[in-house]
Amino acid sequence: MTRAMNRVVITGAGTINALGASVPATLEAMREGRCGIGELEFQDVDRLAIKIGGQVKGYDAETRFNRQQLALYDRFTQFTLIAAREALAQSGLVFSGDLAATSGVILGNSGGGMTTLDANYRTVYEDGKNRVHPFVVPKLMNNAAASHVSMEFNLKGPSFTVATACASSNHAMAQAFNMVRSGMSKAMVTGGSESMLCFGGVKAWEGLRVMSKDACRPFSANRNGMVQGEGAAIFVFEDYEHAKARGADILAEVAGFAMSSDASDIVMPSKQGAARAISGALRDAGINADQVGYINAHGTGTAANDKTECAAVADVFGAHADQLMISSTKAMHGHLIGGTGAVELLACIMALRDGVIAPTIGYEEADPECALDVVPNEAREAKVDYVLSNAFAFGGLNAVLALKRA
Protein backbone atom coordinates (compact mmCIF):
# COMPACT_ATOMS: atom_id res chain seq x y z
CA MET A 1 0.00 0.00 0.00
CA THR A 2 1.16 3.53 -0.79
CA ARG A 3 2.19 5.44 2.32
CA ALA A 4 1.38 9.11 2.43
CA MET A 5 4.47 11.19 1.93
CA ASN A 6 3.25 14.75 1.77
CA ARG A 7 0.03 16.07 3.23
CA VAL A 8 -2.32 17.64 0.66
CA VAL A 9 -4.66 20.54 1.38
CA ILE A 10 -7.21 22.52 -0.59
CA THR A 11 -6.39 26.21 -0.77
CA GLY A 12 -8.82 27.42 -3.41
CA ALA A 13 -12.28 26.58 -4.71
CA GLY A 14 -14.45 27.94 -7.49
CA THR A 15 -17.66 26.98 -9.21
CA ILE A 16 -20.51 27.84 -11.50
CA ASN A 17 -23.54 25.56 -11.55
CA ALA A 18 -27.33 25.72 -11.39
CA LEU A 19 -27.20 26.84 -7.75
CA GLY A 20 -24.92 29.81 -8.28
CA ALA A 21 -22.01 31.40 -10.11
CA SER A 22 -19.57 31.22 -7.18
CA VAL A 23 -18.73 29.09 -4.15
CA PRO A 24 -20.46 31.41 -1.62
CA ALA A 25 -23.65 31.49 -3.74
CA THR A 26 -23.62 27.71 -4.15
CA LEU A 27 -23.02 27.00 -0.46
CA GLU A 28 -25.77 29.41 0.51
CA ALA A 29 -28.18 27.55 -1.79
CA MET A 30 -27.08 24.22 -0.32
CA ARG A 31 -27.60 25.53 3.23
CA GLU A 32 -31.08 26.68 2.28
CA GLY A 33 -31.88 23.45 0.45
CA ARG A 34 -32.71 25.38 -2.68
CA CYS A 35 -33.47 23.52 -5.90
CA GLY A 36 -31.64 24.68 -9.03
CA ILE A 37 -33.54 22.31 -11.30
CA GLY A 38 -36.06 23.86 -13.65
CA GLU A 39 -37.41 23.98 -17.19
CA LEU A 40 -34.70 23.50 -19.78
CA GLU A 41 -34.23 26.30 -22.27
CA PHE A 42 -32.59 25.52 -25.62
CA GLN A 43 -33.44 24.88 -29.25
CA ASP A 44 -35.87 21.97 -29.93
CA VAL A 45 -36.56 21.33 -26.24
CA ASP A 46 -40.22 20.81 -27.23
CA ARG A 47 -39.17 17.58 -29.00
CA LEU A 48 -37.86 16.09 -25.75
CA ALA A 49 -39.78 13.93 -23.28
CA ILE A 50 -37.47 15.12 -20.49
CA LYS A 51 -37.74 18.90 -20.18
CA ILE A 52 -36.05 19.62 -16.83
CA GLY A 53 -32.47 20.01 -15.73
CA GLY A 54 -30.04 21.87 -13.52
CA GLN A 55 -29.20 24.45 -16.17
CA VAL A 56 -27.00 27.49 -15.55
CA LYS A 57 -29.51 30.31 -16.11
CA GLY A 58 -29.01 34.03 -16.49
CA TYR A 59 -25.60 33.36 -17.96
CA ASP A 60 -24.17 35.76 -20.49
CA ALA A 61 -20.97 34.36 -22.00
CA GLU A 62 -20.20 37.65 -23.75
CA THR A 63 -19.72 39.49 -20.47
CA ARG A 64 -17.16 36.87 -19.40
CA PHE A 65 -15.17 36.25 -22.58
CA ASN A 66 -14.21 38.15 -25.70
CA ARG A 67 -15.12 37.20 -29.27
CA GLN A 68 -11.84 35.37 -29.99
CA GLN A 69 -12.15 33.37 -26.78
CA LEU A 70 -15.75 32.42 -27.46
CA ALA A 71 -14.76 31.07 -30.88
CA LEU A 72 -12.58 28.54 -29.02
CA TYR A 73 -14.44 27.93 -25.74
CA ASP A 74 -17.30 25.45 -25.64
CA ARG A 75 -19.71 25.97 -22.76
CA PHE A 76 -17.89 23.34 -20.64
CA THR A 77 -14.61 25.22 -21.13
CA GLN A 78 -16.26 28.55 -20.26
CA PHE A 79 -17.63 27.08 -17.02
CA THR A 80 -14.22 25.59 -16.21
CA LEU A 81 -12.41 28.89 -16.66
CA ILE A 82 -14.94 30.82 -14.58
CA ALA A 83 -14.55 28.30 -11.74
CA ALA A 84 -10.75 28.22 -12.12
CA ARG A 85 -10.50 32.02 -11.88
CA GLU A 86 -12.38 31.96 -8.57
CA ALA A 87 -10.29 29.07 -7.21
CA LEU A 88 -6.94 30.54 -8.23
CA ALA A 89 -7.86 33.97 -6.87
CA GLN A 90 -8.77 32.45 -3.51
CA SER A 91 -5.57 30.40 -3.36
CA GLY A 92 -3.43 33.46 -4.06
CA LEU A 93 -1.00 31.27 -5.99
CA VAL A 94 0.81 32.68 -8.99
CA PHE A 95 2.62 30.17 -11.16
CA SER A 96 6.11 30.96 -12.37
CA GLY A 97 9.56 29.36 -12.41
CA ASP A 98 9.85 25.93 -10.77
CA LEU A 99 6.33 26.08 -9.36
CA ALA A 100 4.91 26.59 -12.86
CA ALA A 101 7.12 23.85 -14.31
CA THR A 102 5.83 21.18 -11.93
CA SER A 103 2.22 22.30 -11.46
CA GLY A 104 -0.47 21.11 -13.83
CA VAL A 105 -4.20 20.72 -14.26
CA ILE A 106 -6.11 17.43 -14.15
CA LEU A 107 -9.83 17.67 -14.88
CA GLY A 108 -12.77 15.34 -15.12
CA ASN A 109 -15.15 15.51 -18.07
CA SER A 110 -17.29 13.01 -19.89
CA GLY A 111 -19.05 14.53 -22.90
CA GLY A 112 -16.54 17.06 -24.16
CA GLY A 113 -17.99 19.92 -26.16
CA MET A 114 -21.40 18.38 -26.65
CA THR A 115 -23.17 21.66 -27.32
CA THR A 116 -20.57 22.36 -30.02
CA LEU A 117 -21.16 18.92 -31.55
CA ASP A 118 -24.90 19.37 -31.39
CA ALA A 119 -24.84 22.79 -33.04
CA ASN A 120 -22.48 21.71 -35.80
CA TYR A 121 -24.30 18.45 -36.56
CA ARG A 122 -27.41 20.58 -36.92
CA THR A 123 -25.52 22.80 -39.37
CA VAL A 124 -24.39 19.96 -41.64
CA TYR A 125 -27.30 17.51 -41.30
CA GLU A 126 -30.37 19.64 -40.70
CA ASP A 127 -29.41 22.89 -42.37
CA GLY A 128 -27.61 21.03 -45.16
CA LYS A 129 -24.54 23.27 -45.07
CA ASN A 130 -21.22 21.90 -46.19
CA ARG A 131 -18.99 24.10 -44.07
CA VAL A 132 -18.43 24.40 -40.32
CA HIS A 133 -16.38 26.83 -38.25
CA PRO A 134 -12.65 26.02 -38.41
CA PHE A 135 -12.36 25.64 -34.61
CA VAL A 136 -14.94 22.89 -34.14
CA VAL A 137 -12.34 20.27 -33.23
CA PRO A 138 -10.23 22.30 -30.77
CA LYS A 139 -13.49 23.51 -29.23
CA LEU A 140 -15.13 20.11 -28.70
CA MET A 141 -12.15 17.97 -27.64
CA ASN A 142 -12.61 17.06 -24.03
CA ASN A 143 -9.15 18.14 -22.96
CA ALA A 144 -9.87 21.67 -24.24
CA ALA A 145 -10.87 22.93 -20.79
CA ALA A 146 -7.70 21.59 -19.15
CA SER A 147 -5.58 23.10 -21.90
CA HIS A 148 -7.17 26.54 -21.61
CA VAL A 149 -6.71 26.49 -17.82
CA SER A 150 -3.04 25.61 -18.31
CA MET A 151 -2.65 28.54 -20.72
CA GLU A 152 -4.49 31.09 -18.61
CA PHE A 153 -2.58 30.25 -15.41
CA ASN A 154 0.82 29.21 -16.80
CA LEU A 155 0.59 25.61 -15.58
CA LYS A 156 3.41 23.76 -17.34
CA GLY A 157 3.45 20.47 -15.39
CA PRO A 158 1.42 17.26 -15.83
CA SER A 159 -1.97 18.09 -17.33
CA PHE A 160 -4.68 15.88 -18.76
CA THR A 161 -8.38 15.06 -18.72
CA VAL A 162 -9.93 11.99 -17.16
CA ALA A 163 -13.09 10.47 -18.62
CA THR A 164 -14.82 7.94 -16.41
CA ALA A 165 -18.43 9.06 -16.95
CA CYS A 166 -20.04 10.01 -13.62
CA ALA A 167 -16.82 9.41 -11.67
CA SER A 168 -14.56 11.56 -13.91
CA SER A 169 -14.05 14.39 -11.43
CA ASN A 170 -13.31 12.09 -8.51
CA HIS A 171 -10.82 10.12 -10.58
CA ALA A 172 -9.24 13.40 -11.75
CA MET A 173 -8.97 14.83 -8.23
CA ALA A 174 -7.48 11.54 -7.04
CA GLN A 175 -4.73 11.87 -9.67
CA ALA A 176 -4.05 15.48 -8.68
CA PHE A 177 -3.91 14.41 -5.03
CA ASN A 178 -1.37 11.73 -5.90
CA MET A 179 0.80 14.21 -7.79
CA VAL A 180 1.06 16.42 -4.71
CA ARG A 181 1.22 13.61 -2.14
CA SER A 182 4.06 11.93 -4.00
CA GLY A 183 6.03 15.17 -4.18
CA MET A 184 5.92 15.45 -7.99
CA SER A 185 4.03 18.74 -7.73
CA LYS A 186 3.69 21.39 -5.06
CA ALA A 187 0.29 22.42 -6.37
CA MET A 188 -2.25 21.10 -8.84
CA VAL A 189 -5.42 22.57 -10.29
CA THR A 190 -8.18 19.97 -10.43
CA GLY A 191 -11.92 19.34 -10.49
CA GLY A 192 -14.21 18.93 -13.45
CA SER A 193 -16.95 20.26 -15.67
CA GLU A 194 -19.77 19.20 -17.95
CA SER A 195 -22.30 20.75 -20.28
CA MET A 196 -24.54 18.25 -22.02
CA LEU A 197 -27.77 20.21 -21.78
CA CYS A 198 -28.61 20.49 -25.46
CA PHE A 199 -31.12 18.66 -27.65
CA GLY A 200 -28.81 15.81 -28.67
CA GLY A 201 -27.32 15.44 -25.21
CA VAL A 202 -30.64 15.05 -23.41
CA LYS A 203 -32.19 13.00 -26.25
CA ALA A 204 -29.42 10.43 -25.86
CA TRP A 205 -30.06 10.16 -22.11
CA GLU A 206 -33.81 9.82 -22.66
CA GLY A 207 -33.14 6.60 -24.54
CA LEU A 208 -31.96 4.81 -21.43
CA ARG A 209 -35.27 5.55 -19.70
CA VAL A 210 -33.62 6.36 -16.39
CA MET A 211 -34.42 10.10 -16.37
CA SER A 212 -37.11 11.70 -14.24
CA LYS A 213 -39.67 14.01 -15.83
CA ASP A 214 -40.39 15.92 -12.63
CA ALA A 215 -37.65 15.87 -9.95
CA CYS A 216 -34.55 14.16 -8.60
CA ARG A 217 -35.52 12.54 -5.28
CA PRO A 218 -32.52 10.53 -4.05
CA PHE A 219 -33.22 7.79 -1.49
CA SER A 220 -36.95 8.61 -1.46
CA ALA A 221 -39.19 5.56 -2.08
CA ASN A 222 -41.02 7.47 -4.83
CA ARG A 223 -37.86 8.43 -6.71
CA ASN A 224 -38.18 7.98 -10.45
CA GLY A 225 -34.82 8.79 -11.94
CA MET A 226 -31.98 11.18 -12.43
CA VAL A 227 -31.97 14.79 -13.60
CA GLN A 228 -29.01 16.24 -15.45
CA GLY A 229 -27.11 19.33 -14.46
CA GLU A 230 -24.24 21.38 -15.90
CA GLY A 231 -21.39 23.51 -14.66
CA ALA A 232 -17.94 23.17 -13.16
CA ALA A 233 -16.04 23.19 -9.90
CA ILE A 234 -12.30 23.71 -9.68
CA PHE A 235 -9.90 23.39 -6.75
CA VAL A 236 -6.30 24.09 -5.90
CA PHE A 237 -4.66 21.09 -4.23
CA GLU A 238 -1.44 22.13 -2.53
CA ASP A 239 1.35 20.61 -0.49
CA TYR A 240 0.55 21.34 3.17
CA GLU A 241 4.02 22.66 4.04
CA HIS A 242 4.00 24.87 0.95
CA ALA A 243 0.58 26.26 1.88
CA LYS A 244 1.55 26.77 5.51
CA ALA A 245 4.81 28.52 4.64
CA ARG A 246 2.97 31.15 2.62
CA GLY A 247 0.16 31.52 5.16
CA ALA A 248 -2.57 30.27 2.84
CA ASP A 249 -6.11 29.75 4.08
CA ILE A 250 -6.66 25.98 4.19
CA LEU A 251 -10.21 24.92 3.32
CA ALA A 252 -9.78 21.20 4.04
CA GLU A 253 -7.24 18.41 3.82
CA VAL A 254 -7.47 15.62 1.26
CA ALA A 255 -6.78 12.55 3.37
CA GLY A 256 -6.96 9.69 0.88
CA PHE A 257 -8.80 8.00 -1.97
CA ALA A 258 -9.49 4.68 -3.58
CA MET A 259 -10.64 3.50 -6.98
CA SER A 260 -12.20 0.21 -8.06
CA SER A 261 -13.92 -1.34 -11.03
CA ASP A 262 -16.96 -3.59 -10.82
CA ALA A 263 -15.89 -5.61 -13.86
CA SER A 264 -19.48 -6.77 -14.16
CA ASP A 265 -21.98 -4.63 -16.10
CA ILE A 266 -21.93 -1.56 -18.34
CA VAL A 267 -24.79 0.18 -16.52
CA MET A 268 -25.90 -1.73 -13.42
CA PRO A 269 -23.87 -0.82 -10.30
CA SER A 270 -22.34 -3.40 -7.99
CA LYS A 271 -22.47 -3.26 -4.21
CA GLN A 272 -19.13 -5.03 -3.95
CA GLY A 273 -17.37 -2.60 -6.30
CA ALA A 274 -18.73 0.41 -4.41
CA ALA A 275 -17.87 -1.11 -1.04
CA ARG A 276 -14.29 -1.82 -2.14
CA ALA A 277 -13.81 1.81 -3.16
CA ILE A 278 -15.31 3.12 0.10
CA SER A 279 -13.29 0.81 2.37
CA GLY A 280 -10.19 1.46 0.27
CA ALA A 281 -10.53 5.21 0.80
CA LEU A 282 -10.74 4.69 4.57
CA ARG A 283 -7.63 2.53 4.47
CA ASP A 284 -5.72 5.00 2.31
CA ALA A 285 -6.62 7.84 4.67
CA GLY A 286 -5.57 5.69 7.63
CA ILE A 287 -8.87 6.14 9.45
CA ASN A 288 -11.47 3.89 11.03
CA ALA A 289 -15.03 3.73 9.75
CA ASP A 290 -16.39 5.35 12.94
CA GLN A 291 -14.37 8.53 12.32
CA VAL A 292 -16.48 9.39 9.26
CA GLY A 293 -19.27 11.83 10.06
CA TYR A 294 -20.67 12.54 6.61
CA ILE A 295 -20.75 11.00 3.15
CA ASN A 296 -21.66 12.97 0.07
CA ALA A 297 -23.45 10.22 -1.80
CA HIS A 298 -23.40 9.47 -5.48
CA GLY A 299 -27.20 9.42 -4.91
CA THR A 300 -28.48 9.76 -8.47
CA GLY A 301 -32.14 9.17 -7.63
CA THR A 302 -32.33 6.04 -9.79
CA ALA A 303 -33.75 2.83 -8.38
CA ALA A 304 -30.52 0.97 -9.07
CA ASN A 305 -27.92 3.39 -7.68
CA ASP A 306 -29.53 4.44 -4.43
CA LYS A 307 -30.28 1.02 -3.01
CA THR A 308 -26.90 -0.36 -4.12
CA GLU A 309 -25.05 2.60 -2.62
CA CYS A 310 -26.92 2.34 0.71
CA ALA A 311 -26.21 -1.39 0.88
CA ALA A 312 -22.51 -0.75 0.21
CA VAL A 313 -22.37 1.90 2.96
CA ALA A 314 -24.15 -0.43 5.39
CA ASP A 315 -21.66 -3.19 4.55
CA VAL A 316 -18.56 -1.05 5.06
CA PHE A 317 -19.70 0.89 8.13
CA GLY A 318 -21.66 -1.79 10.00
CA ALA A 319 -23.31 -0.33 13.11
CA HIS A 320 -21.75 3.09 12.41
CA ALA A 321 -23.84 3.37 9.22
CA ASP A 322 -26.75 4.41 11.45
CA GLN A 323 -24.65 7.15 13.10
CA LEU A 324 -23.27 8.90 10.06
CA MET A 325 -25.07 11.32 7.75
CA ILE A 326 -25.27 10.74 4.01
CA SER A 327 -26.87 13.14 1.56
CA SER A 328 -27.13 13.62 -2.17
CA THR A 329 -26.89 17.20 -3.37
CA LYS A 330 -27.87 16.11 -6.91
CA ALA A 331 -31.47 16.88 -6.00
CA MET A 332 -30.38 20.54 -5.92
CA HIS A 333 -27.82 20.93 -8.74
CA GLY A 334 -28.64 17.89 -10.87
CA HIS A 335 -26.19 15.26 -12.06
CA LEU A 336 -23.24 16.98 -13.69
CA ILE A 337 -21.91 13.62 -15.00
CA GLY A 338 -18.17 14.24 -15.51
CA GLY A 339 -18.26 17.36 -13.34
CA THR A 340 -20.45 16.09 -10.58
CA GLY A 341 -17.85 14.94 -8.04
CA ALA A 342 -16.22 18.37 -8.20
CA VAL A 343 -19.39 20.31 -7.39
CA GLU A 344 -20.20 17.78 -4.69
CA LEU A 345 -16.79 18.29 -3.09
CA LEU A 346 -18.05 21.77 -2.19
CA ALA A 347 -20.66 20.16 0.08
CA CYS A 348 -17.85 18.17 1.72
CA ILE A 349 -15.82 21.32 2.34
CA MET A 350 -18.91 23.04 3.80
CA ALA A 351 -19.45 20.10 6.16
CA LEU A 352 -15.85 20.21 7.41
CA ARG A 353 -15.26 23.95 7.45
CA ASP A 354 -18.66 25.40 8.33
CA GLY A 355 -20.18 22.44 10.17
CA VAL A 356 -23.20 22.48 7.86
CA ILE A 357 -24.42 19.26 6.25
CA ALA A 358 -26.15 19.85 2.91
CA PRO A 359 -29.55 18.16 2.75
CA THR A 360 -31.09 15.64 0.37
CA ILE A 361 -34.01 17.72 -0.88
CA GLY A 362 -37.10 16.28 -2.58
CA TYR A 363 -37.21 13.54 0.01
CA GLU A 364 -40.83 12.45 0.43
CA GLU A 365 -41.15 8.78 1.40
CA ALA A 366 -38.86 6.53 3.45
CA ASP A 367 -37.44 3.57 1.53
CA PRO A 368 -36.53 0.49 3.62
CA GLU A 369 -33.77 -0.20 1.08
CA CYS A 370 -32.22 3.22 1.83
CA ALA A 371 -32.63 3.22 5.61
CA LEU A 372 -29.81 5.65 6.46
CA ASP A 373 -29.81 9.22 7.82
CA VAL A 374 -30.06 10.98 4.47
CA VAL A 375 -30.42 14.47 6.03
CA PRO A 376 -33.87 14.90 4.46
CA ASN A 377 -34.87 18.28 3.06
CA GLU A 378 -33.15 20.57 5.58
CA ALA A 379 -29.48 21.27 6.17
CA ARG A 380 -28.14 20.34 9.58
CA GLU A 381 -25.43 21.74 11.81
CA ALA A 382 -22.90 19.13 12.89
CA LYS A 383 -19.20 19.01 13.59
CA VAL A 384 -17.51 16.37 11.48
CA ASP A 385 -13.83 15.46 11.30
CA TYR A 386 -13.78 13.25 8.21
CA VAL A 387 -16.06 13.04 5.19
CA LEU A 388 -16.20 10.88 2.09
CA SER A 389 -17.34 11.73 -1.43
CA ASN A 390 -18.67 8.82 -3.49
CA ALA A 391 -18.76 8.52 -7.28
CA PHE A 392 -19.86 5.36 -9.06
CA ALA A 393 -19.86 5.55 -12.85
CA PHE A 394 -21.59 3.77 -15.69
CA GLY A 395 -19.14 1.14 -16.75
CA GLY A 396 -18.58 0.19 -13.11
CA LEU A 397 -15.71 2.62 -12.46
CA ASN A 398 -15.70 3.90 -8.88
CA ALA A 399 -13.70 6.58 -7.07
CA VAL A 400 -14.11 7.70 -3.46
CA LEU A 401 -12.26 10.60 -1.82
CA ALA A 402 -11.69 11.10 1.91
CA LEU A 403 -11.36 14.64 3.31
CA LYS A 404 -10.33 15.84 6.76
CA ARG A 405 -11.15 19.01 8.68
CA ALA A 406 -8.27 21.48 8.46
Place this chain on the structure above:
Amino acid sequence: MSIKEQVITIIAEQAVLEPSDVSEDSTLEDLGIDSLGLVESIFAIEEAFDISVPFNANEPEQSDFDISSVASIIKGIEQLVAEQKK
Protein backbone atom coordinates in the same frame (compact mmCIF):
# COMPACT_ATOMS: atom_id res chain seq x y z
CA MET B 1 -48.06 -9.70 -39.63
CA SER B 2 -50.35 -9.00 -36.68
CA ILE B 3 -49.25 -6.81 -33.78
CA LYS B 4 -48.87 -9.95 -31.71
CA GLU B 5 -46.61 -11.61 -34.28
CA GLN B 6 -44.49 -8.49 -34.67
CA VAL B 7 -44.02 -8.07 -30.91
CA ILE B 8 -43.07 -11.73 -30.55
CA THR B 9 -40.58 -11.38 -33.40
CA ILE B 10 -38.95 -8.39 -31.70
CA ILE B 11 -38.77 -10.14 -28.33
CA ALA B 12 -37.45 -13.33 -29.93
CA GLU B 13 -34.70 -11.40 -31.69
CA GLN B 14 -33.67 -9.81 -28.39
CA ALA B 15 -33.69 -13.20 -26.65
CA VAL B 16 -31.83 -14.84 -29.58
CA LEU B 17 -34.66 -17.40 -29.98
CA GLU B 18 -36.96 -18.48 -32.77
CA PRO B 19 -40.37 -16.74 -32.58
CA SER B 20 -41.92 -20.20 -32.19
CA ASP B 21 -39.96 -20.63 -28.95
CA VAL B 22 -41.46 -17.50 -27.34
CA SER B 23 -44.65 -18.45 -25.51
CA GLU B 24 -47.10 -15.77 -24.45
CA ASP B 25 -47.06 -16.78 -20.80
CA SER B 26 -43.30 -16.49 -20.44
CA THR B 27 -41.75 -13.56 -18.59
CA LEU B 28 -38.84 -11.56 -20.00
CA GLU B 29 -36.71 -13.05 -17.25
CA ASP B 30 -37.67 -16.57 -18.45
CA LEU B 31 -36.41 -15.55 -21.89
CA GLY B 32 -33.13 -14.23 -20.48
CA ILE B 33 -33.88 -10.56 -21.26
CA ASP B 34 -32.31 -8.21 -18.68
CA SER B 35 -33.03 -4.53 -18.00
CA LEU B 36 -30.92 -3.33 -20.93
CA GLY B 37 -32.55 -5.91 -23.20
CA LEU B 38 -35.95 -4.67 -22.10
CA VAL B 39 -35.10 -1.05 -22.90
CA GLU B 40 -33.80 -2.15 -26.30
CA SER B 41 -36.96 -4.19 -27.00
CA ILE B 42 -39.17 -1.23 -26.13
CA PHE B 43 -37.15 0.95 -28.48
CA ALA B 44 -37.58 -1.61 -31.29
CA ILE B 45 -41.33 -1.79 -30.61
CA GLU B 46 -41.65 2.02 -30.66
CA GLU B 47 -39.81 2.12 -33.97
CA ALA B 48 -41.85 -0.72 -35.50
CA PHE B 49 -45.24 0.78 -34.62
CA ASP B 50 -44.28 4.47 -34.52
CA ILE B 51 -45.70 4.81 -31.02
CA SER B 52 -44.39 6.09 -27.70
CA VAL B 53 -44.32 3.56 -24.84
CA PRO B 54 -44.56 5.08 -21.35
CA PHE B 55 -41.85 3.17 -19.54
CA ASN B 56 -39.41 4.38 -16.87
CA ALA B 57 -36.80 1.81 -15.82
CA ASN B 58 -36.82 3.24 -12.29
CA GLU B 59 -40.42 2.32 -11.63
CA PRO B 60 -41.40 -0.52 -13.98
CA GLU B 61 -44.21 -1.70 -11.72
CA GLN B 62 -45.75 1.78 -11.48
CA SER B 63 -45.71 2.35 -15.19
CA ASP B 64 -49.00 2.08 -17.07
CA PHE B 65 -47.24 -0.36 -19.32
CA ASP B 66 -47.37 -3.92 -17.94
CA ILE B 67 -44.25 -5.92 -18.69
CA SER B 68 -44.98 -8.91 -16.46
CA SER B 69 -45.33 -11.35 -19.40
CA VAL B 70 -45.14 -11.49 -23.19
CA ALA B 71 -48.95 -11.57 -23.29
CA SER B 72 -49.23 -8.42 -21.15
CA ILE B 73 -46.72 -6.62 -23.36
CA ILE B 74 -48.69 -7.57 -26.50
CA LYS B 75 -51.91 -6.36 -24.87
CA GLY B 76 -50.25 -3.07 -23.88
CA ILE B 77 -48.88 -2.51 -27.36
CA GLU B 78 -52.26 -3.26 -28.96
CA GLN B 79 -53.82 -0.63 -26.71
CA LEU B 80 -51.13 1.95 -27.42
CA VAL B 81 -51.41 1.38 -31.18
CA ALA B 82 -55.18 1.79 -30.97
CA GLU B 83 -54.86 4.99 -28.89
CA GLN B 84 -51.98 6.62 -30.73
CA LYS B 85 -52.94 5.66 -34.28
CA LYS B 86 -56.44 7.15 -34.23
